[in-house]
Amino acid sequence: MSTRRQRPAAQDAEHRPYDPLAVEPRRYQEWLSRGYFHASVDPSRKPFTIMMPLPNITGTLHMGHALNHTIQDLLTRWRRMQGYNAMWLPGTDHASIGTHVVMERELAKQGKTRFDLGREKFLEFAWQWKEKYGGLIYNQIRRMGSGCDWDRVTFTMDPGYYDAVIECFLRLYRKGYIYYGKRMINWCPKDLTSVSDLEVDYQTQQSHLWYVRYRGADGGDGVVIATQRPETILADVAVAVHPADARYASLIGREVVVPIVNRRVPVIADERVDPAFGTGALKITPGHDPTDNAIGADHGLPVLVILDEHGRMTADTGRYAAMDRFMAREAVARDLEDAGLVERKEPYTTNVGLCDRCKTVLEPYITDQWFCRMAELAKPAIEVVRTGRIRFHPERWTGVYLNWMENIHDWNISRRLWWGHRIPIYHCGNGHMAAGREAPARCPKCGATELRQEEQILDTWFSSAAWPFATLGWPSQTPDLTYFYPTSVLVTGRDIIFLWVARMIMFGLEFAGDVPFTDVYINPTVMNLEGRRMSKSLGTGLDPLDYVEQGYGADAMRFALTLRCSQGQQDLRFGEKMLDDVRNFNNKIWNASRFVRMHLEGFDPSAGPGPWSVIDRWIRSRYARIIGAVTDALESFDFDKAARTLYDFVWSEFCDWYLELAKVDLYRDDLPAERRRAIQHTLWSVLEGTLRLLHPIMPHLTEEVWQSLPHAGESIVIAAWPRPDDAAVDEAAETQVGTLMAVVRAVRSMRADLGLAPTARVAPSLRAPRDTQALLAAHRDYLAALTRASQISLGDGAAGQPGTVGTVVEGVEVSLRVAEADRERARKRLQGELSAAHADLERTTRKLADPSFVSRAPAEVVAEERRREAELRVREQVLSGYLAALR
RNA sequence: GGGCGCUUAGCUCAGGGGUAGAGCACCAUCCUGACGCGAUGGGGGUCGCAGGUUCAAAUCCUGCAGCGCCCACCA
Numbered sequence: 001m002s003t004r005r006q007r008p009a010a011q012d013a014e015h016r017p018y019d020p021l022a023v024e025p026r027r028y029q030e031w032l033s034r035g036y037f038h039a040s041v042d043p044s045r046k047p048f049t050i051m052m053p054l055p056n057i058t059g060t061l062h063m064g065h066a067l068n069h070t071i072q073d074l075l076t077r078w079r080r081m082q083g084y085n086a087m088w089l090p091g092t093d094h095a096s097i098g099t100h101v102v103m104e105r106e107l108a109k110q111g112k113t114r115f116d117l118g119r120e121k122f123l124e125f126a127w128q129w130k131e132k133y134g135g136l137i138y139n140q141i142r143r144m145g146s147g148c149d150w151d152r153v154t155f156t157m158d159p160g161y162y163d164a165v166i167e168c169f170l171r172l173y174r175k176g177y178i179y180y181g182k183r184m185i186n187w188c189p190k191d192l193t194s195v196s197d198l199e200v201d202y203q204t205q206q207s208h209l210w211y212v213r214y215r216g217a218d219g220g221d222g223v224v225i226a227t228q229r230p231e232t233i234l235a236d237v238a239v240a241v242h243p244a245d246a247r248y249a250s251l252i253g254r255e256v257v258v259p260i261v262n263r264r265v266p267v268i269a270d271e272r273v274d275p276a277f278g279t280g281a282l283k284i285t286p287g288h289d290p291t292d293n294a295i296g297a298d299h300g301l302p303v304l305v306i307l308d309e310h311g312r313m314t315a316d317t318g319r320y321a322a323m324d325r326f327m328a329r330e331a332v333a334r335d336l337e338d339a340g341l342v343e344r345k346e347p348y349t350t351n352v353g354l355c356d357r358c359k360t361v362l363e364p365y366i367t368d369q370w371f372c373r374m375a376e377l378a379k380p381a382i383e384v385v386r387t388g389r390i391r392f393h394p395e396r397w398t399g400v401y402l403n404w405m406e407n408i409h410d411w412n413i414s415r416r417l418w419w420g421h422r423i424p425i426y427h428c429g430n431g432h433m434a435a436g437r438e439a440p441a442r443c444p445k446c447g448a449t450e451l452r453q454e455e456q457i458l459d460t461w462f463s464s465a466a467w468p469f470a471t472l473g474w475p476s477q478t479p480d481l482t483y484f485y486p487t488s489v490l491v492t493g494r495d496i497i498f499l500w501v502a503r504m505i506m507f508g509l510e511f512a513g514d515v516p517f518t519d520v521y522i523n524p525t526v527m528n529l530e531g532r533r534m535s536k537s538l539g540t541g542l543d544p545l546d547y548v549e550q551g552y553g554a555d556a557m558r559f560a561l562t563l564r565c566s567q568g569q570q571d572l573r574f575g576e577k578m579l580d581d582v583r584n585f586n587n588k589i590w591n592a593s594r595f596v597r598m599h600l601e602g603f604d605p606s607a608g609p610g611p612w613s614v615i616d617r618w619i620r621s622r623y624a625r626i627i628g629a630v631t632d633a634l635e636s637f638d639f640d641k642a643a644r645t646l647y648d649f650v651w652s653e654f655c656d657w658y659l660e661l662a663k664v665d666l667y668r669d670d671l672p673a674e675r676r677r678a679i680q681h682t683l684w685s686v687l688e689g690t691l692r693l694l695h696p697i698m699p700h701l702t703e704e705v706w707q708s709l710p711h712a713g714e715s716i717v718i719a720a721w722p723r724p725d726d727a728a729v730d731e732a733a734e735t736q737v738g739t740l741m742a743v744v745r746a747v748r749s750m751r752a753d754l755g756l757a758p759t760a761r762v763a764p765s766l767r768a769p770r771d772t773q774a775l776l777a778a779h780r781d782y783l784a785a786l787t788r789a790s791q792i793s794l795g796d797g798a799a800g801q802p803g804t805v806g807t808v809v810e811g812v813e814v815s816l817r818v819a820e821a822d823r824e825r826a827r828k829r830l831q832g833e834l835s836a837a838h839a840d841l842e843r844t845t846r847k848l849a850d851p852s853f854v855s856r857a858p859a860e861v862v863a864e865e866r867r868r869e870a871e872l873r874v875r876e877q878v879l880s881g882y883l884a885a886l887r
Numbered sequence: 888g889g890g891c892g893c894u895u896a897g898c899u900c901a902g903g904g905g906u907a908g909a910g911c912a913c914c915a916u917c918c919u920g921a922c923g924c925g926a927u928g929g930g931g932g933u934c935g936c937a938g939g940u941u942c943a944a945a946u947c948c949u950g951c952a953g954c955g956c957c958c959a960c961c962a
Binding site for chain 2: 225399564591655850868
């Protein structure tokens with residue numbers, strides 16, 4: 001493909017690129033064996049705690065985890081280095097319905113359902129599965145370098161955790177927050193369970209709207225209603241119209257006849273009917289529609305049910321009995337048409353609610369359900385966010401959270417599933433209930449001795465709501481709980497702000513007496529380059545470990561994700577190219593370190609620093625600033641900024657400039673020993689410190705390199721986070737090196753424009769004000785080396801000679817002799833620069849000629865503009881001088 | 888129907904009132920002793936559109952459009 005000439009790759013081991021695969025697992029093992037990730041109560045240090053958003057036991061690591069875990073791990077490592085007692089607690093979720101779907105798919109392969117096995121056998125099967133596969137994701141998490149406290153791994157159905165969940169239920173029950181009864185809920189006819197409103201996946205589908213005539217019971221025309229579910233006509237108990245709808249005013253209170261079943265039902269008036277929709281008349285089916293259910297209840301209407309739990313027509317529906325709901329829909333529609341009752345049928349686009357897990361169309365269905373009253377729980381949870389006790393990052397999610405909390409509905413917490421926390425309620429034969437961990441000997445109300453435990457289990461989110469405290473030993477006030485709770489940061493995705501975050505806040509306040517965490521960081525959603533969500537079912541899922549094992553390594557994956565983890569965006573588009581960039585960066589660090597190590601022979605950091613040269617002072621100053629910038633960025637959750645700052649510093653400053661400048665000294669034979677020591681100290685301290693700054697993002701590489709440096713400590717994991725050193729900030733050195741760099745760039749640019757080979761020697765001439773001239777003179781060797789000059793002339797006589805090309809940068813006039821053959825190129829360059837300078841000058845002059853600018857703009861802006869004008873005039877003059885001398 | 892986010896170079900994204908930035912890609916040159924997963928130089932954008940505020944707008948305000956996400960019981 002590429003026509004680029006490539007230098008033959010060096011084969012010896014020393015020159016091979018960095019190989020993360022050879023390093024990462026080894027280093028991770030080392031950290032584990034040294035117990036760095038385990039934290040225990042230590043009152044002398046402040047804790048920093050993160051609770052991992054628990055992956056499902058059925059899950060495997062995907063790109064979302066990779067990002068989410070990278071952020072958590074970098075926060076944990078960073079805080080540990082800062083001296084916190086950092087603890088990151090891992091665990092997995094039994095994921096009741098999610099696991100059921102997986103298990104039952106397995107069973108289906110054997111032609112079985114969970115009912116063929118029965119509750120006990122099924123649970124046995126699930127536990128076996130959990131033991132066998134439930135820990136696989138832990139290995140994947142470790143491969144990413146995540147420093148979790150593995151001694152604290154928790155599974156939501158571990159005995160202690162199980163008890164804590166039951167305790168939560170019992171406390172809510174005793175407080176009167178739990179209620180039970182027949183309610184209309186979202187029912188999945190496949191999983192045979194209820195599903196909470198948040199677990200409904202709405203999808204747009206094409207369907208039809210049937211306009212069906214209901215004749216008047218008195219033989220009149222009656223009304224025409226519009227429905228997309230003709231089968232539910234069998235369960236109609238009324239027709240409702242808006243009370244102010246003149247079209248139907250005369251019908252209110254009269255009766256119409258429900259087709260097919262020929263039932264006489266009243267026409268009622270209700271505000272909830274939208275007169276603008278369809279015909280403005282709404283059939284009321286309290287058994288199969290939530291709105292109708294509410295209207296029916298208010299009007300004292302009966303509830304008829306024509307679908308069973310499988311979504312099939314009930315036995316009493318005559319010829320439709322046992323028909324699937326969708327078949328029944330067609331059948332009823334056909335029969336209505338045959339009866340001449342369908343006025344028309346329109347195509348209709350509708351939102352269909354699907355089961356989030358199995359994608360079956362959900363049915364509004366009435367069953368015995370357990371609910372948790374939310375109003376009281378929500379109040380303090382709203383307060384803590386309003387007052388800033390808990391802060392969301394990015395901040396915009398605060399509004400999303402509050403909006404949901406302020407309109408919160410009661411929570412359907414029961415599921416007709418088996419895998420999970422069974423509701424600790426015992427029913428007696430007389431319809432009484434008793435709550436408790438154990439079955440009471442007799443019913444406290446009627447004394448009956450036959451008690452059966454409630455069959456339903458708790459919503460999986462009910463149990464995960466207790467995660468931040470149930471993992472620490474609650475309800476016992478354990479030392480762990482006292483010490484680590486409230487936790488510090490929750491890192492999670494926006495998709496579970498309501499499902500999980502909100503509920504943890506409510507539960508934490510209710511049960512543990514305080515917020516579960518003080519900061520919530522909502523990480524972006526990882527997308528592919530087309531901007532589509534990564535998902536297995538879409539075929540757009542990417543396995544992060546595939547990339548890792550392909551040779552990029554975990555560090556590259558981590559850095560690539562961190563580099564794009566900005567608060568400005570809600571999505572993060574990921575493509576393999578991004579790994580190439582970071583892989584190259586890793587290699588850059590690797591090689592730079594090799595160079596540094598090579599020149600560190602005999603280095604003794606205790607011998608003391610200095611005397612610094614301007615380049616030492618410059619890089620030390622830059623490094624000092626970087627410490628602050630990176631720390632601030634992490635502090636404010638700007639992870640991309642932290643990564644970018646480090647990338648730029650390492651590559652564009654440390655490698656491109658400092659190392660190149662240092663070489664000039666290091667390769668001199670006559671370098672004084674103390675100067676060598678100063679350079680060594682700078683190389684060593686800046687690299688070593690930069691590695692520490694990089695470590696939270698790229699733990700393995702930094703450890704490997706850090707330990708290869710002389711006088712490194714036991715491990716970078718437990719090394720201290722660099723402290724910003726204000727004393728090292730050196731404006732003068734930055735300005736001076738800035739000038740040197742500008743001169744070098746100017747010469748290089750001219751060389752290139754003249755078409756000179758990089759190997760060709762040049763002899764630039766420099767002219768500058770006295771101070772600058774002294775600076776240039778003092779660093780002539782640097783300039784010569786970086787511009788590949790045989791010699792550098794300084795002073796008034798040196799520049800502006802005929803037959804030269806030149807420019808002005810930072811007040812320095814830089815010129816180069818032009819060979820006869822290169823005159824045309826030189827002229828072209830000068831003309832280009834000149835016209836650019838001319839345009840700039842014109843704009844500046846125009847600006848300064850505008851009285852409103854001069855009078856209204858801040859004085860320093862005007863002064864800056866004046867300075868620029870003067871500079872441009874000089875520049876224009878100098879350039880035209882050169883151009884004239886070339887003709 | 889509401890709400891939120893995004894729209895800057897071919898791609899991925901920073902920036903956020905005072906002369907448009909990075910990485911990759913592209914072009915040119917280079918087998919320079921840490922690195923070709925490299926070095927140096929360079930080309931490329933009227934910052935989605937339209938108004939407004941301002942001496943000055945990519946940046947603030949309003950509206951619009953496109954894309955994406957979320958909430959909501961419209962049959």
